[in-house]
Amino acid sequence: MAAAGVEPAVGSVGDSFDNALAETINGLYKAEVMHRRGPWRSFEAVEFATLEWVDCFNNPAGAHRQHPAGRSRGTLLRHAG
Template sequence: DSYDNALAETINGLYKTELIHKRAPWKTREAVELATLEWVAWFNNQRLLEPIGYIPPAEAEVNYYRQFAKEAIPVA
C-alpha cells in the first residue's frame, strides 16, 4: 500500500528541510547527531500544533493517556 510510509516520509522531509538543508554544510557527523537530537526534542516538546489546540505533541499525549486513566473502572 502506498500510504504505509506516508507519515515517515513526511517527517523525513520536514527534518531535511528544517534542519539538514538549512544548516548545511555540516563539518562533522557528531554535529549532525547533536542537531538531530535538538530538533527531535523541539519537534516533540516545544512545537505547537493548531489541530490539537496549540499545544506540543508530548503534552497532547500526556493528556490523552490521562483521560483514559480517569475513565478506567477499577476492578475489584
C-alpha cells in the same frame, strides 16, 4: 500508532503511500535541519542538530522554546494539521 489513531496502510507495500507519515517526517527533517543548517563539519554536528530538532517535538516543556528551524513549536504544530 494505534494510540495516536493511526491505522496501518492496506494495499501496496514498500512505497511512499504505505508510509506517508514517516515520509512526511523525513521530509521535514531534511528541509529544516539538513538543508537549512548545513554544510556540516562533522557527524557529531549532524547528530546534535538532530537531537535538538527531535527534542522540540518530544519535550512538552520545550513548547515555549524556539525551534531550530526558527519558528516556535506551537506555530509548527498548528500548521501541521
